[in-house]
Amino acid sequence: QKEVEQDPGPLSVPEGAIVSLNCTYSNSAFQYFMWYRQYSRKGPELLMYTYSSGNKEDGRFTAQVDKSSKYISLFIRDSQPSDSATYLCAMTNQAGTALIFGKGTTLSVSS
């Protein structure tokens, strides 16, 4: 079993839909939880991160962490075609150390 599991999808939704992306993990030492977005043929870029448990909101994006269940989520409200990309969860136990990534979920938002 990999340390971080993520359903690769693909996930297809119409414009305006609410999207839910999820990851589970096995290492209870993870403290920092991130979501990266990767467009085709580009490197991943940090979307947002959360420290420990709780919620964090940034515009149309909300990240949730439930450490008791070892489960993290990213919600996208009012999804746009420009949100079409691969979303990768990542986590680490300490700042400045290597991130462990999920495989990524490919999202397609149609207009």
Place this chain on the structure above:
Amino acid sequence: DARVTQTPRHKVTEMGQEVTMRCQPILGHNTVFWYRQTMMQGLELLAYFRNRAPLDDSGMPKDRFSAEMPDATLATLKIQPSEPRDSAVYFCASGLASGIEAFFGQGTRLTVV
């Protein structure tokens, strides 16, 4: 415009040949990561450096892969000899020891035939 620069962007080589990939981290960043991305495995950590010293290279096949940082502005990843199963996109990323974010380069797309 601070960014991680990787060269070459694309590389096609024959099995058995040596491949060298280069990375210029963002100026001032003291942590450098090498990742490999495939459809099957996703993003896998190969190695990472702090202040040019290797901290972890347990994800790298040691018999054929090697990673170095000759100076603070250059990181290299070598494969010798290359094999078709090494075909993947190799990403370099840099960051700060105190930071959360890893800044990724555009990647080197390697095809070994």
